[in-house]
Amino acid sequence: MSENVNNEALEPREPVLPATVQKESEEDSIEVSFGHEDEHALIQSPVAGHEEEEEHADEEFHAEKLDLRELFEAFKRMISDGSILRSRKNFKNIRSRFQELIHDREHAALEQFLAEGGEKDDFGFQLSREEKEFKEKLRDTEEHFSDVKRRREQEQTENYLKKQDVIQELKNLISNEQNIGLVQDKFRELQDRWNHIGPVPQSKADDIWKTYRFHVDNYYQALSIHRDLFKVELQKNLAEKERIVKGVESLLKLESIKKSLEFLQSYHKQWREIGPIPKAKSEDLWQRFKQATEAVYKRRDEFFDKLNEQRKQNLESKTQLVHELEEWAAKEFPSMKDFNEAQKALDKIEQQWKAIGRVPENVSDAIWERFREARRRLVGKRQSLWSELKNNWNANLEKKMKLVEKAEELAQSTDWKNTPARFKSLQEDWKKIGAVQREKSDEVWNRFRAAADAFFHAREEHQKNVPNQELENLEKKKAVLEQIKAYEHTEDLQESFRAMEEFRSAYKAIGFVPFKEKQHIEKAFEDASNEFFAKINVDPAEKEKIIYKGMIDTMLASANPYDALKNERTQLRTRIEKLRQEVSQLESNLTFFGNSKNADALKKPYEEKIERNKQMLSDLDMRLIQVRVAIRPFEEKK
Secondary structure, three states, rough: OOOOHHHHHHHOOOOOOOOOOOOOOOOOOOOOOOOOOOOOOOOOOOOOOOOOOOOOOOOOOOOOOOOOHHHHHHHHHHHHOOOHHHHHHHHHHHHHHHHHHHHHHHHHHHHHHHHOOHHHHHHOOOOOOHHHHHHHHHHHHHHHHHHHHHHHHHHHHHHHHHHHHHHHHHHHHHOOOOHHHHHHHHHHHHHHHHHHOOOOOHHHHHHHHHHHHHHHHEEEEEEEOOHHHHHHHHHHHHHHHHHHHHHHHHHOOOOHOOOOOOOHHHHHHHHHOOOOEEHHHHHHHHHHHHHHHHHHHHHHHHHHHHHHHHHHHHHHHHHHHHHHHHHHHHOOOOOOHHHHHHHHHHHHHHHHHHHHHOOOHHHHHHHHHHHHHHHHHHHHHHHHHHHHHHHHHHHHHHHHHHHHHHHHOOOOOOOOOOHHHHHHHHHHHHHOOOOOOOOHHHHHHHHHHHHHHHHHHHHHHHHHHHHHHHHHHHHHHHHHHHHHHHHHOOOHHHHHHHHHHHHHHHHHHHOOOOHHHHHHHHHHHHHHHHHHHHHOOOHHHHHHHHHHHHHHHHOOOOOOOHHHHHHHHHHHHHHHHHHHHHHHHHHHOOOOOOOOHHHHHHHHHHHHHHHHHHHHHHHHHHHHHHHHHHHHHHHOOO
């Protein structure tokens, strides 16, 4: 649409006298109209309650998805370009989001504090430097709005006093001047002053206008006795009202409803300020003015009816979203994984909320508060889960760090045979622990893996030289066997025992031999040991103890010493229990023989077997003691 508006009506104009004025006889009366009886009802503020309805309908600032940094940056931009000062609603949105973010962060900090063992009464929350700066700028902006309101109220009060002064001067002008024709310039000056005085308090606006209009009408009544001057004034007023009517009629060409209402308000103000016009022209001009005004009002009403209908539909849509969000907020979520679906729903609801548009003003705050409260409760559950998750991450990190320390200690080991199994055990423990924070996960895993890599790399380097080393070890062990065979015993049995212990220690310390030679060399060592003890007169029990110690040493040198010792212990316990039951059964059987002539002969085999079993039990008990001593260091590490 074109915006061809009679803007001339909006500018102050000097009175223009007609070039000629038609003369009438003295007997002719001048009929004038001081205004139409419907004028007061028609001429009201056409934009009251709709100041921001059209032009700012799409300018509402949506803050609900911004984090603190994004919100602060947007707020500072709006301060810089001045836009924040033009919309108190946007300011309220920003302030509300800031308070929500601070509340959420304080809640999360309290949960973390309590999770770490703190007491609620000891909790203290401090704003960050950026948050403090944000809060100060919010306070400054709030003070600005308050200052603007105070200044506006003060200006309106001052305007009221100024208008009272104009009325008083107008009253004095009419009552004290005998020749009214001489005061036209003063009257026009007072009119101009009145027109340039700003608005007054709303509660006093109507009364002071009526008072002013009363004295203006009195002026024109007084002027009417000066026919020529009065007729000039009437023509001037008529020309002004015709200009205004054309201006109002042109408003329908404006595309912007808001601008047309603003112009109409200005035209109405000018219309009210204009004095009387010839009565012959009054009704026709009034009807044109009224019809044009009503057409603008009708266009406004149609626009706002349509807008309100759309906003009612928006309210229904937003109410449905709030209901959906409240249902999510009422649910319980055992873990962050369970919350993921709710998070997706929240993101979708927020996007739909932003796309819907505004709702009726009288319910805007209420529906927004419901939405914000439901969102706050749902986000609060997410923060609780997040806090719990972080606590689990920290606990898992602590466990994994302990494994890292063990792995880094094992990385220095040269026990090429047993350490790989210990690394495997650490890896199994690692898998059972669970996740840690992503930024820490790679760091702690890389340390663990580096320790394992260091050990296995060192073992690989070692094994490159193993074949030659194992052959050397085989020759060394054979040399020990020759020393055992060549040993000459003395009468000092303890010396023989010490010698055998040294041979055994030397043999164990040598290290690995080629795998295909292992069984052969171990059998040769066992035979040499048996021959060694066969040459001396030694207590069988002591001999058994020494021989079994050699067997334990063999277990300790195996690939999995702990497992070998556990199996041996289990087998010993089984054999001991079985022998005890057998002895008990044999002893019970002896009671059936009584004291008959042949009883002793019958009991003898049983008694001999009982004695043998008891000796075996004694030997097995001794072995079990030795196994327990050997296995204890392994179990203390568990």
